[in-house]
Amino acid sequence: MVIHTRARTPESKLERRGRILDEALALWRERRYPDVTLADIAGRVGLTKPALFAYFATKEELFLSLYERLLGEWFDALDRHLRLGGTHTPPSLALLLATLTTERPALARLIPLLAGLLEHNVTAARAAEHKTWVASRLAVTAPLLEAALPGLPGGSGPALLTYTQALVAGLQPLGEPSPAVREALATTGLGALHVDFEAALGESLTALVRGMVHPAGEDGR
Template identity: 35%
Template sequence: MEFQRARRPEQVEQRRRAILDTACAMLRERPVAQISLRELSDRVGLAKSNVLRYFDSREAIFLEVLDRELGAWLDEVEESLGSLGPDGSVGGAEAVARVVAATLSGRPLLCELISGMAGVLERNIPVDFARVVKRRANEHQARLANLVRARVPVLGEAAAHHFATSVLVMTAGLWPHANPTDAVARVMRELGGPPAGELVREGLTEGLVNQLVGLVVRA
């Protein structure tokens, strides 16, 4: 892919989209920690210095992808929860948690980025950009909390936000197990463990159900 220098706003946006789309494609091949800015630039067809005209750093690219993916996921969550009315029972909480877990585990690219957010992507960003990143993250977290609270109205605001935080923490902890080395995957099979992807799906479902049901009981 060859580009001439972008001069008009629409050309700049085209370059940014190309860079983000390429980053997404590479994330389907390997973990974010293994993707360098040079490799990404080569894949896009731009010099590294040119990529940095559109994004401040490698981390900024993947954090932008994360923001985009979180928004798309929450759109899906909102649509999937649309058929559920307000229900403060244990059964209602379980249904909501299962929707959250199913939609999230069905988005491996998003899970990969969440798992690398604190340990990789936020390690090399300046204060001004960190403010932007964390503000966006807080907005997504608040949206998830509000979606959950609308269906489980017995929850207080703090409890709903606690659940939203737990979603990210559980995903970050479980997702690396979905991508073991060949040696570890082999041993897991020998020990009769579930396939890695199933482990994450079941772990998220069980963990989030227990979390939300527990918060409802305490409420």
């Protein structure tokens, strides 16, 4: 059913925008990115596709906003943990970062699309808004991270968080191959090419954090 009532107040517009993101997330959990259409999202909200453009000019802009919502929740969870106090070792911090990511599969699946897809087909103003938002989150979380990990050089928190996302972007697609690749990997002799995303992310993050805490040539535990 299509809703013909226009959202007129800022509150009602914000509420409808949230519903659009809710439905986009529901479809994203079920489908691949090419299979999620704006028409499907609009229909689930009760809007026409042209009406949806009043909230998001492109599919990429919509999913960029969804990414910000999911990443914001990830940052919130990490901040809550770090504010509990105490210190981490490289392995324990790597485990925390990996766990917060793998328990949010919708975010983990979206991260690989960011640089190559979601940041395209958006306006320069929207891109600047997005990068400003990311910088604001890093400005809060990075100092907490640096305080929680003895030996992490001051000012390197943003890099650690950025590299974490880069590892997710590279490893997640390998852990969720296409049906054809999955069938090929099941062939005798190809099992070594299978990537367990959760295990690989944990191992890679441990190596990353150790490398940032302990310069080359120093032993890191």
